[in-house]
Amino acid sequence: MRLLPRSLxxxxxxxxxxxxxxxxxxxxxxxxxxxxxxxxxxxGIQLIQRVASLxxxxxxxxxxxxxxxxxxxxTPQFRTTLSDSPLQxxxxxxxxxxxxxxxxxxxxxxxEIQVAINPIHGSRDRESSFWRQRREVSDRQNVESRxxxxxxxxxxxxxxxxxxxxxxxxxxxxxxEGVEQWPYRLLTYLGVLLISIILLSLLAVRWVTxxxxxxxxxxxxxxxxxxxxxxxxxxxxxxxxxxxxFNTMQERLRRDIEDRSRVxxxxxxxxxxxxxxxxxxxxxxxxxxxxxxxxxxxDEMEQMVLATLDYLRGTESKEKPxxxxxxxxxxxxxxxxxELGWEMTLTSSKxxxxxxxxxxxxxxxxxxxxxxxxxGEAADIRxxxxxxxxxxxxxxxxxxVPEDELEGLFNPxxxxxxxxxxxxxxxxxxxGIARNIARAHGGDVTLRKGKLHGLEAVITLPR
Numbered sequence: 001m002r003l004l005p006r007s008l009x010x011x012x013x014x015x016x017x018x019x020x021x022x023x024x025x026x027x028x029x030x031x032x033x034x035x036x037x038x039x040x041x042x043x044g045i046q047l048i049q050r051v052a053s054l055x056x057x058x059x060x061x062x063x064x065x066x067x068x069x070x071x072x073x074x075t076p077q078f079r080t081t082l083s084d085s086p087l088q089x090x091x092x093x094x095x096x097x098x099x100x101x102x103x104x105x106x107x108x109x110x111x112e113i114q115v116a117i118n119p120i121h122g123s124r125d126r127e128s129s130f131w132r133q134r135r136e137v138s139d140r141q142n143v144e145s146r147x148x149x150x151x152x153x154x155x156x157x158x159x160x161x162x163x164x165x166x167x168x169x170x171x172x173x174x175x176x177e178g179v180e181q182w183p184y185r186l187l188t189y190l191g192v193l194l195i196s197i198i199l200l201s202l203l204a205v206r207w208v209t210x211x212x213x214x215x216x217x218x219x220x221x222x223x224x225x226x227x228x229x230x231x232x233x234x235x236x237x238x239x240x241x242x243x244x245x246f247n248t249m250q251e252r253l254r255r256d257i258e259d260r261s262r263v264x265x266x267x268x269x270x271x272x273x274x275x276x277x278x279x280x281x282x283x284x285x286x287x288x289x290x291x292x293x294x295x296x297x298x299d300e301m302e303q304m305v306l307a308t309l310d311y312l313r314g315t316e317s318k319e320k321p322x323x324x325x326x327x328x329x330x331x332x333x334x335x336x337x338x339e340l341g342w343e344m345t346l347t348s349s350k351x352x353x354x355x356x357x358x359x360x361x362x363x364x365x366x367x368x369x370x371x372x373x374x375x376g377e378a379a380d381i382r383x384x385x386x387x388x389x390x391x392x393x394x395x396x397x398x399x400x401v402p403e404d405e406l407e408g409l410f411n412p413x414x415x416x417x418x419x420x421x422x423x424x425x426x427x428x429x430x431x432g433i434a435r436n437i438a439r440a441h442g443g444d445v446t447l448r449k450g451k452l453h454g455l456e457a458v459i460t461l462p463r
Contacts, residue, residue, distance in 0.1 A: 008209050009209045012208075013202060020198060028190060031186075047157055047171070047173050048102050049106070051103065051106075052106035054070075054073055054080065058070070059163065067082055070169070078171070078172075078173055079172040080171050082168070082170075085168060086168045087160050103159065113162075115158075156173055158173075159171045208239075210235075211235040211236075211239040215231065215242060215243060220442060222250050223439075223440075226253055227254065230251070231243045233247070271305045272305070275298060279298060282294050282295060321355050322358060323354070324354050324358050324361065325353055326348075326383065326392070333362070333366060333369060334346050342369070342373040342378075342379070343373065343377065343379070344378065345378070347381065348382060348383040354461060354463070357440075357441070361441070363437060364434040365434075365459075367434045368394045368434050368459070369381070372455075372457070376398030379394055380395045380396075380397070381394050381395075386463075388462065390461045391461075392458075393456055394456065395457075396455055396456075398453070399453070403449060406447040409431050409447060410447075412429055412432055431445070431447075438459055438460070443459065444459075445457060446458050
């Protein structure tokens, strides 16, 4: 998915922060809900104790004295009235079975009891059913109610208990303002804690994934230089195992290349020695025509041997990377081409110096230029430079090659002269050698059809 980060660090960070945020939001929500429940429960228990005391007192009092006792018990935060009917529960009231059960236990299982939690919504200018009942209770008690002096509470309890004489004791108990408000100090602490954990998690993820970045960088470096120093085996166990396997692989590759170098040196000596002996014996021939044919065959044989050894040698080079002026290198190759009678044009802008092996790059470019001149009449070169890569395009003016055969041109000894050349020549190794050199620099050589005609060899070298 495009929304997912591409790096391992980004994905681990996303998973970690997402999990932390989800856990924090859920825990905060549960904490706030539990806090409200506890506040309501404690407030309800206090209400039950007070209501039970009032009910027992009224039951032990003469009926004519009950109204006076009820008025004496009534306060702005604990409204009590006597009436012949219970309080009406609003549509937004929520019956509290738990508090009703506790109240029944406190009142010896009295059957006619109604307990509800009545939420209050809206501004203080909009009366809910609970607020309206509270004002009506105050009116019945001849107590002036001024709701404009204070804000309505968020919620409150209402309870109705039927007494033995048939009257109902009605109680309204609003939860005090501010009790159910959000605990901003606690939320601030939780926010600071969450931010601190996220920052520490980012540092931890960076610390854990850093060896993987080092491993990727080392993989690119040994592609350019097999003698690159091995990595230190540190970090988590899995990372240490990966680094150890990487170092072992690098050591095996280095030994294989050294063995191949020794074999190539021996093969080079063994092949060149018979050719040299044949040249000495050729000088003893008295037939000039036969001597000329033999000499031509020996020249071709020696050329093939040298080209084959060059191809097999591949990326092996004792050259050290240095800063190269690509413009100056191409200009010197243009001078060499003109001396050889080749047609070569150079279109280039000023490019930044490139770090590479100058002799190897010169051989790579020379092979491609020679290939373009031999099979496409001329070589037209242009440069494209950017902070990420250097691109050198060598175009010829030949007939071109079908796209399905382009990759095959890099195969050793592959030649397609019948469609591209006017005369036979070459060993079919030039393109392969050029690609090996480019890949040794971390780049590549590809072929594509020209814009108008012929082929374009594209050398891409990362900076």
